[in-house]
Amino acid sequence: MIIALLKPRNAGILLGFLGGTLAALAAPEPVRWTLQDLRQIGGVAPTVWGAPQVVDGAVHFNGKGDGLMVPVNPLAGLTQFTIAILFRPQSGGPAAQRFLHSEDATGRRMTIEDRVVEGKGWYMDTFLLAGAGQKGLALIDPKKLHPLDTWAWGELVYDGHTMSSYVNGVPELTGKVVFPPAGPGRTSIGVRLNKVYWFQGDIKEVRFYPAALAPAELPTAAP
Numbered sequence: 001m002i003i004a005l006l007k008p009r010n011a012g013i014l015l016g017f018l019g020g021t022l023a024a025l026a027a028p029e030p031v032r033w034t035l036q037d038l039r040q041i042g043g044v045a046p047t048v049w050g051a052p053q054v055v056d057g058a059v060h061f062n063g064k065g066d067g068l069m070v071p072v073n074p075l076a077g078l079t080q081f082t083i084a085i086l087f088r089p090q091s092g093g094p095a096a097q098r099f100l101h102s103e104d105a106t107g108r109r110m111t112i113e114d115r116v117v118e119g120k121g122w123y124m125d126t127f128l129l130a131g132a133g134q135k136g137l138a139l140i141d142p143k144k145l146h147p148l149d150t151w152a153w154g155e156l157v158y159d160g161h162t163m164s165s166y167v168n169g170v171p172e173l174t175g176k177v178v179f180p181p182a183g184p185g186r187t188s189i190g191v192r193l194n195k196v197y198w199f200q201g202d203i204k205e206v207r208f209y210p211a212a213l214a215p216a217e218l219p220t221a222a223p
Contacts (some may be wrong), residue, residue, distance in 0.1 A: 034205050052067070057223075066191075073186060084219050089149075089199070094199060098180075099112065107129065108183070109180075117145065124140070125138055139163060139172070139175055140162050153167065153218070155167070
């Protein structure tokens, strides 16, 4: 083997390079929605509820009636997936906010939400439901608080058996749940699809990966 013929130091460098290259190749490309143009998200025209505004390369939602509905379910057909959303919850917003919601015609549902504790911060709630009448799983812990008015990545990872939640790539909670591949459907941003629990703050980007990413592969850098 070529590596065996190299000096130990050079072999280590080569192995490190190959390992980094293989890791990069293993990470799948996501469906990436950048919220910079209300006329299109991911190449699809959204339905606009209320009057969300594009401010500094993100969409600002007022927490009262602003939302977006994209007639696409990026989770359709996936047995594993990772969702990452870059958002900034604002002080003074509602206590319960459902800011990302995908669902198909059977009621198979994914949501990423936050709970605001005014003067203290926010904590995350990730949820998967296999369908109407089925048992779902919510991962939520009021003790895991994060600062308001600060950008953060909220992340949900499903490996086919287990859902795990992360904030900025740091593990939060995990639990077993059945979530078969979803069908075509819709996705709302800034509110649930049934227009309740509005989000107050800014959302910059949403990524849908067709694989369960390892913690080291999750996005962590915020603007």
